[in-house]
Structures are given as structure tokens and as C-alpha cells.
Amino acid sequence: MFALRPGRHADLAPIALGSHLDTQPTGGKFDGNLGVLGALEALRTLVAAGYETNAGIVVVNWTNEEGARFAPAMLGSGVFAGVYSRTEADSIADIEGVRFGEALDRIGWRGETKAGAMPLSAYLELHIEQGPILEAEDKTIGVVTGVQAVRWYEATITGRESHAGTTPMPRRADAFVACARLALEVQAIALARAPTAVGTVGRVEVEPNSPNVIPGVVRMTVDLRHHDDGVLQDMEERLYAAIERIAADGKVQIESKKLHDLAAIKFHPDCVAAVRAGAEALGLSRRDIISGAGHDAVHLSTVTPTAMIFVPCKDGLSHNEAESATIEHCAAGAQVLLEAALALDAKLGGAR
Numbered sequence: 001m002f003a004l005r006p007g008r009h010a011d012l013a014p015i016a017l018g019s020h021l022d023t024q025p026t027g028g029k030f031d032g033n034l035g036v037l038g039a040l041e042a043l044r045t046l047v048a049a050g051y052e053t054n055a056g057i058v059v060v061n062w063t064n065e066e067g068a069r070f071a072p073a074m075l076g077s078g079v080f081a082g083v084y085s086r087t088e089a090d091s092i093a094d095i096e097g098v099r100f101g102e103a104l105d106r107i108g109w110r111g112e113t114k115a116g117a118m119p120l121s122a123y124l125e126l127h128i129e130q131g132p133i134l135e136a137e138d139k140t141i142g143v144v145t146g147v148q149a150v151r152w153y154e155a156t157i158t159g160r161e162s163h164a165g166t167t168p169m170p171r172r173a174d175a176f177v178a179c180a181r182l183a184l185e186v187q188a189i190a191l192a193r194a195p196t197a198v199g200t201v202g203r204v205e206v207e208p209n210s211p212n213v214i215p216g217v218v219r220m221t222v223d224l225r226h227h228d229d230g231v232l233q234d235m236e237e238r239l240y241a242a243i244e245r246i247a248a249d250g251k252v253q254i255e256s257k258k259l260h261d262l263a264a265i266k267f268h269p270d271c272v273a274a275v276r277a278g279a280e281a282l283g284l285s286r287r288d289i290i291s292g293a294g295h296d297a298v299h300l301s302t303v304t305p306t307a308m309i310f311v312p313c314k315d316g317l318s319h320n321e322a323e324s325a326t327i328e329h330c331a332a333g334a335q336v337l338l339e340a341a342l343a344l345d346a347k348l349g350g351a352r
């Protein structure tokens with residue numbers, strides 16, 4: 001959904017402000033909504049003040065950011081940025097078999113305009129942090145400089161199933177013990193780069209999963225993240241080295257493969273500087289921050305200069321009905337959004 005207020009110069013591509021209005025089944029009312037309502041408020045303020053921008057300002061609500069009904073997440077912004085084709089998106093089905101295209105028809109929002117047809121001068125997104133850093137440091141504005149890189153791996157550990165009562169300890173090839181050692185290595189790899197690195201073993205399947213059988217096969221996932229692709233590469237090498245070491249010590253075989261490899265996103269320096277300057281001009285406390293989560297801004301950053309603004313949320317909690325943010329922080333975020341948009345608009349200047 002796009003709402004455009006034209007600027008003075010029709011030949012300048014508009015500046016987009018937005019986020020998403022969809023949510024998780026038990027999500028809160030700030031994730032996404034703040035960025036759309038903040039953008040709307042910025043637009044209303046311009047109208048009320050009779051302020052004419054050089055470029056148009058367009059408020060955007062990106063469809064299906066959460067991916068709660070239609071996977072993957074960030075689908076609307078992905079189609080806009082050309083990451084997915086429109087045909088691909090239209091054919092994605094929800095759990096009841098309803099396709100994304102049909103669902104859009106049903107609500108009358110499929111639209112005729114070609115996705116991505118509107119060139120943009122810049123994109124700014126206001127969002128709650130969804131983490132604890134700003135609140136803990138008592139900062140009002142997070143100047144988001146980028147989004148961290150993510151790599152997913154799957155390891156299959158093969159040992160030897162045997163009787164838990166009769167197999168002496170030195171004779172065992174225990175796949176689960178190897179998995180547990182690898183999980184501790186993942187923790188150590190991330191802790192060595194704390195607090196910027198994170199590492200998680202989120203899924204473990206044990207076979208045969210019986211109390212009196214030494215596990216013969218374990219499948220496990222590893223999720224490693226860091227904002228610097230080089231550091232993440234180093235973490236990956238340590239992971240592979242750990243896998244080799246554990247396999248040798250534990251008399252097991254470990255096969256690993258990489259499932260996902262998403263590079264770090266660095267937001268545009270001009271947009272980041274506009275956000276930082278906006279916070280400074282308003283006398284708001286701020287800090288630079290890396291987003292731990294994905295946002296529509298990730299896809300937009302591939303087609304237009306982009307940045308994000310974070311505000312604190314209570315206890316860092318999100319994707320939860322208890323999600324909350326103060327009216328002062330929300331207002332400050334919306335004000336920085338407007339300041340940053342106007343600074344970028346001033347740089348665009350008159351018609352070219």
C-alpha cells in the first residue's frame with residue numbers, strides 16, 4: 001500500500017517512509033505498526049505545516065513482513081526489490097491452501113501497478129528495537145547502521161547404537177555426546193566474540209531416542225550470526241575445526257552442510273548520517289546499533305539508499321502481546337524519521 005504526497009519536482013523520485021501492519025498470531029501492537037503510523041504522522045505534519053518537499057513523500061505498508069501466514073517473511077518488500085517475482089509470490093499458499101494472490105484479490109489490494117515500478121530516492125523505516133540494548137543503556141534513538149549476517153548449518157553425527165547397560169564407556173561411539181560437545185563449542189565460538197556474535201543450536205533430533213540405547217545418529221542445526229562477514233567467516237572456520245576434532249575424539253562421523261548464507265547489510269552512509277543528525281538536532285540520546293532481526297529495509301537497501309531508526313521497547317520483548325513502548329519514545333522516533341526525511345530531501349535539492 002502506497003500513499004504518495006507529491007513534491008515540488010515531479011522528476012525527483014519520492015522518499016519512502018514505512019514498515020508493515022501485519023503481525024504474528026500472538027504479536028504485539030508496535031512491531032511494524034509504529035513505522036507505518038510514524039510515517040503517516042510525519043506526512044500529516046508536513047500537510048498541517050504546509051511544507052512542500054522537493055521530492056514526493058510516500059508512506060508504505062509492506063504486505064506480509066512477518067511471514068506468519070505466507071512464508072517467507074518480508075515478501076512484499078522482496079517482490080518490490082525483485083528478490084521474488086510476482087508470480088512466485090502469488091502462488092505461495094497458506095496453511096489452508098489459499099494462495100497469496102487470491103488473498104490479495106479477496107481484500108481488493110492486488111493492484112495494477114508493476115511491483116517495483118516506482119523508483120525511490122531513499123527509504124527510511126522506524127521500528128521498535130525488539131531487543132534490550134537501548135532500554136538497558138537508557139538511549140532514546142538507535143541509529144541502525146546495518147543488519148547482521150546469518151549462516152545456518154546442519155550436522156549429522158553418526159556413532160554406534162548399543163546397549164546402555166552392557167557397553168563399557170571406552171567402547172562407545174555416542175552421537176549425542178558429540179552433539180553436546182559441539183553445542184558447547186558453538187557457545188564458546190560466539191562467547192569469544194561477545195557481545196556482538198551469537199551462536200545457537202536450536203534443533204536436535206536423536207535416534208533412536210530411547211532411554212537405554214546409546215544414541216546412534218543425531219541431526220542438529222547451528223545458527224551463527226555477526227554483523228561483519230569476515231568475523232562470521234572466522235567463526236565458521238572454528239566451527240568446522242571443532243567438528244573435525246570432535247569427530248576424531250568421539251569415534252563418530254560428522255557430515256555438515258550449510259543451509260543458509262545471508263551476508264551482512266550495511267545501510268547507506270547518507271541515510272544513516274541523516275538519522276544520526278536528526279537525533280542530535282532534537283537533543284535525543286542515541287547510539288549506533290546493528291539490527292539482529294530482518295526487516296523490509298533489508299530488501300529495500302538493495303534498490304535504494306536505506307536506513308532504520310530504532311526506539312526502545314519494554315524489557316526488549318517483541319513477538320509477544322506484552323510488547324510495549326512509551327509514547328515519548330514513539331514520538332521521538334517519528335520526529336527523527338521526519339527530520340531525516342527532510343534532510344535527505346534538502347540534499348536532493350531542486351529539479352535536475
Ligand SMILES: [Zn+2]
Binds near residue numbers: 020031032065127295
Ligand atoms: Zn517488524
